[in-house]
Amino acid sequence: MVRGLLRLLVAAVPTLLFAPHCLAQANEQFIPLPVYKTGPVSAVGTGMYGGVIDYFDYVNKKYGGVNGVKLVWEECETAFQVDRAVECYERLKRKGSTGALHFMTYQTGAIYALTDRARADKIPLVLFNSGRADASDGRVFPYSFPIGTNYLSANTAKIRFIGAQEGGMDKLKGKKFVNLYIGNAYGKETIPLLEIQAKRYGFEVTHIEVPIPGTEQQAQWLQIRRIQPDWVILRLAGVQVPAALKMAQRMGFPTSKMLGVASAGSEEDVIPAGDAAIGFTAWALGPSGRHFPVVKEMYDLLYTGGKHGNMEDPNRVGSVYYNAGVINGILTVEAMRTGQAKFGKRPLTGEEIQWAYEHLKLDDRRLKALGAENLLAPVRLSCADHEGGSPARFHRWDGKKWNPVGDWVPTDRALVRQWVEGSAAKYAKDKGITPRDCAKEGA
Amino acid sequence: MIYRETGQYKISYGADEQIFPIKQDRYVILAVLLFAFLVMPFLGNDYWFGAILIPFLILSLAALGLNILTGYAGQLSLGSAGFMAVGAFAAYNFMLRIDGMPFLLAFFLSGLCAAAVGIVFGLPSLRVKGFYLAAATLASQFFIEWVLTKFPWFTNHSASGVITAQKMELFGFAFDTPTSRYLLTLSIVTLLALFAKNLVRTRTGRDWMAVRDMDVAAEVIGIPILRTKLLAFAISSFYLGIAGALWAYTYLGTVEPQAFELNRSFQILFMVIIGGMGTIVGAFFGAAFIVLVPIFLNLLSSGLFGGAVDPGMLAHMEQLVFGAMIIFFLIVEPLGLARLWQLGKQKLRLWPFPH
Secondary structure (H helix, E strand, O other): OHHHHHHHHHHHHHHHHHOOOOOOOOOEEEEEEOOOOOOOOHHHHHHHHHHHHHHHHHHHHHHOOEOOEEEEEEEOOOOOOHHHHHHHHHHHOOOOOOOOOOEEOOOHHHHHHHHHHHHHHOOOEEEEOOOOHHHHEOOOOOOEEEEEOOHHHHHHHHHHHHHHHHOOHHHHOOOEEEEEEEOOHHHHOOHHHHHHHHHHHOOEEEEEEEOOOOOOOHHHHHHHHHHOOOEEEEEOOOOHHHHHHHHHHHHOOOHHHEEEOHHHOOHHHHHHHHHHHOOOEEEOOOOOOOOOHHHHHHHHHHHOOOOOOOOOOHHHOOOHHHHHHHHHHHHHHHHHHHHHHHHOOOOOOHHHHHHHHHOOEEOHHHHHHHOOEOOEOOEEOOOOEOOEOOOEEEEEEOOOOEEEEEEEEOOOHHHHHHHHHHHHHHHHHHHOOOOOOHHHHOO | OOOOOOOOOOOOHHHHOOOOOOHHHHHHHHHHHHHHHHHHHHHOOHHHHHHHHHHHHHHHHHHHHHHHHHHHOOOOOOOHHHHHHHHHHHHHHHHHHOOOOOHHHHHHHHHHHHHHHHHHHHHHHHOOOHHHHHHHHHHHHHHHHHHHHHOHHHHOOOOOOOEEOOOOEEOOEEOOOHHHHHHHHHHHHHHHHHHHHHHOOOHHHHHHHHHHHOHHHHHHOOOOHHHHHHHHHHHHHHHHHHHHHHHHHHHHOEEOHHHHOHHHHHHHHHHHHHHOOOOHHHHHHHHHHHHHHHHHHHHHHHHHHEOOEOHHHHHHHHHHHHHHHHHHHHHHOOOOHHHHHHHHHHHHHHOOOOO
16 A cells, blocks of 8 residues: 555656646646645635636636637645745746746735746736835836736825825825834835825824734834824734734724725735724725626626635635736736737737736726726836836725725826836846836837 | 675775765765766756755755754754844845955855854853753844844845845856756855764764763863854854855845744754754755655645645645654654664665574
8 A cells, every 4th residue: 555655656756747748738828826825824815816716717618718718727835935936936937838928926025036037037927906116117127017006106095095084185294194014025115105205295104013923013002002193004914904903992093093005905804803993994905895797797607506616715706805816817818818919819928928918908998898897997007117006996894894985096106106216227237137228119 | 785884994094084984875975966966957947946956955054054053062943044044134235235245255254144143142052951042042033033124224225125136156157047056056055064074073073962962971071061052053053144145145036034034943943853863964854855845745736636626725735744744754763864864774784684
């Protein structure tokens, strides 16, 4: 028995590691998915990648793929560890007939570690509403695409949102803000920009760090109570959010004066906090709800009649992370369409999809046709701008669901671009990269 | 039959004091090295170098460093990843702030920095022992992480705290392909492993082992406890520092404190325990087990059950199997994989005869 098993193992290893992968045939597009369904942020991973996979499945089932090219994918578990993500990237980058289409992850640390590799391998790193803001400068980072609203843009929208709540940007003068951030790359990214905005609008901002893992925040909230701020920005993620909400309740700090960011504004973040979360407002990574036509159609196609999509808990279909996954799926498929319009209706290489992303244009009409109106804001990318700087949307938790607050809030493009280009130029200098000349590349 | 030392006479002191006194051992090691240096560069691809071999070699080096401290000198430490972080950040700052700094020198200096920090945090070992010392070294882990995130000078005022490692160039040759990085890592790890193998056979190494086995007795026979323990901390941290610098430069290409969090310390300690305390080869076995087995399980499960079973479920199953394997190996051989290796060799000496 043991011997038999051993023999099986010995036989399996070379086949698994060395055999050419014959999974993807000619008319299939291979897409690697570095999922994190275990580990500290499995709630994000299951929702997000569940949405992506369901959307791919939906496109395959409903339309037979993208212009006849079937989508195939492989999940690779990273447990949100950078080295495992790198391993997944290396494992899957050459699979399929044309190699990996792109590599999509929300792991900021992995994005940093993969930037140089992806450039060398010509595989775009795609992430929606996420970090590494300086990679928005496509002249220095041709293969990085932080599409939508990167963390810095979202931050400017957040200040504008607070301004609107206070009754005008001039009312911000003399107000006291606290930026409660988690001590990692994601948490620290917005500090310099907040300082600039504080000077411009005349508010005062105190940065208070929550060390990882961030479930213990007593000292920080005592400090907040001493400061008596007008607003507290929660730049936290995952389990740190309910911890903060509960602590705020104990300290008697009103929830309505707290504002969360993308990774603090999902169902999974507020439900554990119970009552303490009612009235909490956050930037919506993706809007919540099953009422968007595309999400509804996906649910009907994949989850009704005894069928089961990728989500273990069908009730999570339409949650914030799930919808963010659907948005990622839409961006992938629309980029493929753009690319196929130029290169022909066949599987695309990383280099071709890079061109496609730079020419991606999703206007209101197209979004409406997709059934994704108001699910995401229109996106338009270019050679220099890999972000698009879409407006941001905020929502408030009422104890049962997230309700949108106000309309789309525009971001401060000029301010963000200035910072992005400065940071990218510094990176280019350090690395000895000559930025591309976008004017020369033309259309 | 094959593995027998009959007829191998040692007729000089040199022959008697060789690292590998048995001819077969020498051949095996030589063959492994030749394979790693000469054949592997042609066999491997990006995946093997960039995702498997480089991290394996670096973590082997880290395990080797901790093994010097824990396995040879008997001082339990939970701050390994902290010392790796010191190495990585020191290398970054040397490269950044000194113009024309050769990267090998920067690596060496970063090792010295880590050694200095190691000595400071090794001081409690003179008073506290065992689990208490582990708790004290835990403090170093948190302290180092805190310092590196708190003071932006270390990250050159980078907003996100993640910095990109500089280019590595030696006489105009840039180490930018996975193959060249692999060979660079392999060379450094081989040299340091050789050094460690020799070091533990010198008076220093024997002092360490004496302190490990009974420090009072060691003191009575005239071994300076202070010097011996701090030297173990210094050399162990030097190794860890170099490993940290390699992790940042030859593997990830980025330097961030989160790469060196507490989990990494535990990982390295488990490598030492599973590989075999107080052995050099054990560090490599342990690293292979901890790094390669999860990846192998992942490949195997997706190969065998891919599509049939939900991948999220599989991911949890892999952890379960991995945990079971650790328990299995520790029950079968509490002294680690290196001990199994040694037993195997002893059996081979008699084979095919029963005794």
